[in-house]
Amino acid sequence: MTELIAQDINVWFGQRHVLKDVNLVFPEREVTALIGPSGCGKSTFIRTLNRMHELIDSAGLAGKVFLDGTDIYDAGVDPVDVRLRVGMVFQKPNPFPTMSIKENVLSGLKLANRKNDDPNGLVETSLRRASIWNEVKDRLNDPALSLSGGQQQRLCIARSLAMDPDVLLMDEPCSALDPGSTRRIEETILELKDEMTIVIVTHNMQQAQRVANRTAFFLAEDGNPGQVVEFGDTDQVFNQPVDLRTNDYVNGHFG
Amino acid sequence: MTIDPAPVVRPKNAEPWRQVSLSGVATIVVASTVPIAIGLFAMLLGLKFELALLLVFLPTQLILGVIAGRKFSGRRGQADAILQVFVVFFAMTVVVLLVSVVWSVIERGSAAISWQFITQNNVYISGSTSLEYGGLGHAIIGTILVVTLSTIVTVPLGIATAIYLTETRGRTRSTIRTLIQALSGLPSVVAGLFIYAMFIASGLTQYVGWAGSLALIPLMLPTVTRVAEESLLLVPQELRNGALALGSSAWRAFYLVTMPAAKSGLITAILLGIARIIGETAPLLITTFAANNTNYNPFNGSIATLPTYLYTFIASNFDTAVQRAWGAALVILILVAILFIAARLLTRPKTAKKAGK
Numbered sequence: 001m002t003e004l005i006a007q008d009i010n011v012w013f014g015q016r017h018v019l020k021d022v023n024l025v026f027p028e029r030e031v032t033a034l035i036g037p038s039g040c041g042k043s044t045f046i047r048t049l050n051r052m053h054e055l056i057d058s059a060g061l062a063g064k065v066f067l068d069g070t071d072i073y074d075a076g077v078d079p080v081d082v083r084l085r086v087g088m089v090f091q092k093p094n095p096f097p098t099m100s101i102k103e104n105v106l107s108g109l110k111l112a113n114r115k116n117d118d119p120n121g122l123v124e125t126s127l128r129r130a131s132i133w134n135e136v137k138d139r140l141n142d143p144a145l146s147l148s149g150g151q152q153q154r155l156c157i158a159r160s161l162a163m164d165p166d167v168l169l170m171d172e173p174c175s176a177l178d179p180g181s182t183r184r185i186e187e188t189i190l191e192l193k194d195e196m197t198i199v200i201v202t203h204n205m206q207q208a209q210r211v212a213n214r215t216a217f218f219l220a221e222d223g224n225p226g227q228v229v230e231f232g233d234t235d236q237v238f239n240q241p242v243d244l245r246t247n248d249y250v251n252g253h254f255g
Numbered sequence: 256m257t258i259d260p261a262p263v264v265r266p267k268n269a270e271p272w273r274q275v276s277l278s279g280v281a282t283i284v285v286a287s288t289v290p291i292a293i294g295l296f297a298m299l300l301g302l303k304f305e306l307a308l309l310l311v312f313l314p315t316q317l318i319l320g321v322i323a324g325r326k327f328s329g330r331r332g333q334a335d336a337i338l339q340v341f342v343v344f345f346a347m348t349v350v351v352l353l354v355s356v357v358w359s360v361i362e363r364g365s366a367a368i369s370w371q372f373i374t375q376n377n378v379y380i381s382g383s384t385s386l387e388y389g390g391l392g393h394a395i396i397g398t399i400l401v402v403t404l405s406t407i408v409t410v411p412l413g414i415a416t417a418i419y420l421t422e423t424r425g426r427t428r429s430t431i432r433t434l435i436q437a438l439s440g441l442p443s444v445v446a447g448l449f450i451y452a453m454f455i456a457s458g459l460t461q462y463v464g465w466a467g468s469l470a471l472i473p474l475m476l477p478t479v480t481r482v483a484e485e486s487l488l489l490v491p492q493e494l495r496n497g498a499l500a501l502g503s504s505a506w507r508a509f510y511l512v513t514m515p516a517a518k519s520g521l522i523t524a525i526l527l528g529i530a531r532i533i534g535e536t537a538p539l540l541i542t543t544f545a546a547n548n549t550n551y552n553p554f555n556g557s558i559a560t561l562p563t564y565l566y567t568f569i570a571s572n573f574d575t576a577v578q579r580a581w582g583a584a585l586v587i588l589i590l591v592a593i594l595f596i597a598a599r600l601l602t603r604p605k606t607a608k609k610a611g612k
Contacts (some may be wrong), residue, residue, distance in 0.1 A: 052500055057424060084502030094493040098515040111503030111511055156497070163501060 036218030041226030087165035150181025364585025382576035413479030439477035447538025464553025486520020519602035
């Protein structure tokens with residue numbers, strides 16, 4: 001089990017300072033929700049946690065991210081190893097179009113050049129954990145793009161789970177989905193949290209309250225870099241927020 | 256209330272957007288036949304075809320088109336009619352030109368084509384020799400050898416360049432892109448002269464197949480690189496991110512995700528590159544020369560290719576020689592056609608193949 005700690009994270013794009021002094025602790029076996037209005041740096045922040053951030057051309061970063069006590073930005077750390085341990089699900093479902101459903105689930109192994117003794121078993125467990133097995137078990141060899149948007153997203157979750165990550169990052173995984181698919185993904189999150197640390201970015205207040213143990217509220221005011229305004233137990237953030245701005249946001253007064 | 260769940264047969268008029276009134280049809284018929292009639296009438300009065308087309312047919316068609324367009328949808332219809340008339344007119348001009356080029360090659364080339372013509376070589380054949388003797392088999396082999404040799408070198412180089420331009424963040428990307436663009440403006444004869452000066456005039460080698468292949472590389476490279484780059488750029492960034500987020504190395508993400516997604520574009524890049532160089536004449540004339548015998552070895556001795564074969568005969572005074580040249584032109588066209596059909600078959604989308612099975 002793994003604890004993830006973000007320490008003094010500052011992010012720039014070119015000369016523009018977009019995230020300032022973010023300090024968050026993600027305890028193991030807990031779900032942490034990141035909420036806040038668009039453009040406040042939530043997605044940027046979550047991408048710093050598995051070193052996807054540095055793939056953007058003008059990206060800059062200061063600060064440390066500790067995964068089990070090791071800073072993932074240390075000179076000797078290979079980003080590939082970090083991403084193997086910290087999986088990620090994106091806002092837009094992105095199954096690999098040239099692969100079948102089954103191949104998509106196993107794609108992580110292939111991409112990381114790993115072997116598995118029981119690929120069929122792994123496909124079934126992963127799809128079951130992402131609660132999509134019953135819908136696709138009879139057509140595992142169909143192209144992944146033949147699935148609906150919600151199914152594609154759950155396939156992408158299964159794809160990440162097949163790598164058995166210690167941490168799962170989800171960047172607005174339900175923003176493009178209907179209520180039914182959203183509910184199933186939330187159920188999946190609740191089942192998974194006994195096995196891994198989960199960080200989820202969401203615009204949906206109810207979703208944060210349903211799935212998250214802890215919630216962090218990000219805010220970027222008047223062109224200033226985004227900062228964490230409030231961080232604590234979900235219950236407290238939503239019902240007795242310390243900061244007035246958090247209160248306004250979670251009660252729908254702005255954003 | 257009961258609801259009938261059964262589907263209903265599609266009625267014939269299930270396309271309400273296609274409805275045209277009788278008067279509308281009549282207007283269109285009149286507006287498109289009258290100008291032709293007037294144009295023909297002008298020709299009967301002794302006007303030349305070109306003049307009748309440009310001075311009588313086109314203006315009347317424009318005027319009637321505008322009137323008809325106005326009747327249908329006012330000022331918008333008027334502008335629409337003017338554009339339509341011009342677009343169709345110039346499109347037809349281009350189609351007629353293209354078809355007449357292809358047709359003249361087929362018409363005059365087919366007379367020369369025979370089994371012996373495409374298999375025999377040009378030894379002891381002169382411009383006045385009857386078409387029953389000799390052929391361009393040696394030139395087909397030469398073209399295939401020289402072009403294959405170029406392709407073997409250029410395709411990895413071009414695709415690697417495209418990968419550098421799209422998949423990496425190298426600092427010299429924009430410089431390389433500019434250089435490749437500049438290369439695509441290189442006159443082919445200059446490429447040939449360069450190789451000639453470097454290897455043949457300097458006495459390093461005689462006329463030889465590989466020198467021709469070398470001269471074709473800078474001509475093929477920009478085409479392959481540009482098309483490959485475009486097709487790689489079409490692959491969504493999300494797919495690369497998805498692969499990298501799974502813990503893939505950059506190379507495996509490219510090899511297993513990006514490249515398969517861009518496969519059809521990459522094949523097109525190769526084939527367009529081949530089509531670009533298969534008809535090149537000038538650089539080959541001064542590097543491979545035009546041999547009369549069959550040469551299977553591009554690394555030793557002069558070698559003939561289809562364009563150089565064509566070139567040797569086209570300027571002759573003898574009808575038979577000119578016919579040989581047309582035959583060679585037709586063979587080049589057929590080779591290119593085969594390539595493009597192959598490209599179509601290779602790049603058919605996966606789903607279409609499944610439906611065919």
